[in-house]
Amino acid sequence: MTRLNARLLATGGVILSMLLIYGVQVEIDQRQAHPPGGDETLYVRDPELMRRLSLGYESLLADIYWLRAVQYYGRKPKKSETQSYAMLEPLLNLATTFDPEMTAVYRFGAMFLSESQPIGPGEPLKAIELLNKGIMNNPNVWRFYFDKGFVYLWHLKDHKAAGRAFLEGARLPAAPKWLESLAATSMGEAGELETARYLWTHEFEEAESESVRSNARNxxxxxxxxxxxxxxxxxxxxxxxxxxxxxxxxxxxxxxxxxxxxxxxxxxxxxxxxxxxxxxxxxxxxxxxxxxxxxxxxxxxxxxxxxxxxxxxxxxx
Structure with missing residues (x-):
């Protein structure tokens, strides 16, 4: 490939990336007043297609779409408009498809999605889906399981599901010991007393300090x-x-x-x-x-x- 062809290819990739970003920005600006119809959101709803069109600029586009998601979440609507978060999930999905290892997007994105109106869209199940995507792409990140358990516990009031999420995370090598305590507490609140007893017994037997042992005993x-x-x-x-x-x-x-x-x-x-x-x-x-x-x-x-x-x-x- 000649130097000229390489420059043309690079320039074309940048232009294409800018066009993709511009398309999403136009939809964000128009979404409040005009609901989507037909296939006009294809470039947003099909992140895998956009990834194939990115020509190697995945990391750059991931950063840009994450920035747009943050700006979109934090924007203030006009007085005559009601706050809408319809584009939030697609933007987060795009960012994590372009760069599946952006842990901050999964974690903060889940927090954005789960917050109730008017602070957020109030969609904790979509937050769980985003965290599950993070777990699938980064199976050894215990913080995703912690965040997942928090969404179940705080927003869905499901102690049993929260306990299961905390317990899955606690089994990872790098997980802190207190995550198992959260699992035990949540299982107990869900009425899973035998599971809670097993977890507290395990913590009591494996405790490295008297304070942890005393807490488990209590x-x-x-x-x-x-x-x-x-x-x-x-x-x-x-x-x-x-x-x-x-x-x-x-x-x-x-x-x-x-x-x-x-x-x-x-x-x-x-x-x-x-x-x-x-x-x-x-x-x-x-x-x-x-x-x-x-x-x-x-x-x-x-x-x-x-x-x-x-x-x-x-x-x-």
């Missing part, structure tokens, strides 16, 4: 207290349904043969029944640092107890 003790409380409260409900009497003291369960004795928490303090609150709680003398789980976990556990109760009731004698 969570393990808290899981035990929650299970004990919920089982006792379940028995209280069944006792009252069967007898028609209002329980005032856990000794009534012992006298009725529902339990052999009043159980104690991990510190040896017996549980107490609060008639006014209609619940079982650790005794004031308890020495356990208690982290109670939320209502979602209790609901899941109660469903498990109901299933066990029904199975025992209908089992052949």
């Amino acid at each position: 969570h393990l003790n808290s899981l035990q207290i929650d299970e004990d409380r919920w089982r006792l409260e379940f028995l209280v409900t069944k006792f009252q349904e069967k007898t028609g009497r209002v329980l005032t003291d856990l000794n009534q369960l012992v006298n009725a043969g529902c339990i052999r004795f009043i159980p104690t928490d991990p510190s040896g303090a017996p549980y107490e029944y609060d008639r006014d609150a209609k619940g079982v709680y650790p005794a004031k003398a308890s020495k356990v640092t208690y982290f109670p789980l939320k209502a979602e976990a209790r609901k899941v556990f109660q469903q498990k107890l109901e299933s066990e109760w029904e199975a025992a009731r209908t089992a052949p004698q």
Whole structure:
């Protein structure tokens, strides 16, 4: 190839790249007033086609489209317009197709997509899709799993999915140990108590400092207290349904043969029944640092107890 031909090819590539960028900019400027129709967004909606047309300028175009995505996200609409983020996902998709290793685009892009109106489009599922693309292209980046878990936890209120994402990230060699703690906490809040117990036990056994070991011990003790409380409260409900009497003291369960004795928490303090609150709680003398789980976990556990109760009731004698 002659020097002249090389210059012409390079110049042609720059011009083509500028035309592609100009096309996207025109659509961004017109999108608010004119919804897209037909194939006019082909150059935006088909990033793979644009990558093939980039003539080796993928990194440059990735930087430019990421910059345009940031500018587009941060722009302020006119007073007569409502904020629209229709072009945000296509721009992020373009940037990450041109350069699949731009970790910042996946991470900040997911944050942009998941933010609720008017700050963002309020599309956490698209944020998950973008992070999954990042994981596919960069499988050893634990931060993508952390971000994915955060989106599930904060925006979708799905503790179980968040726990799974944190756990996947925690298994990567470079992942920090606290990511497994997040997984354990999220699994516990989702009602996955056995999984949470396994993770906290693993952290307790592998802890390299007393503070980490103590934190894991407190969570393990808290899981035990929650299970004990919920089982006792379940028995209280069944006792009252069967007898028609209002329980005032856990000794009534012992006298009725529902339990052999009043159980104690991990510190040896017996549980107490609060008639006014209609619940079982650790005794004031308890020495356990208690982290109670939320209502979602209790609901899941109660469903498990109901299933066990029904199975025992209908089992052949």
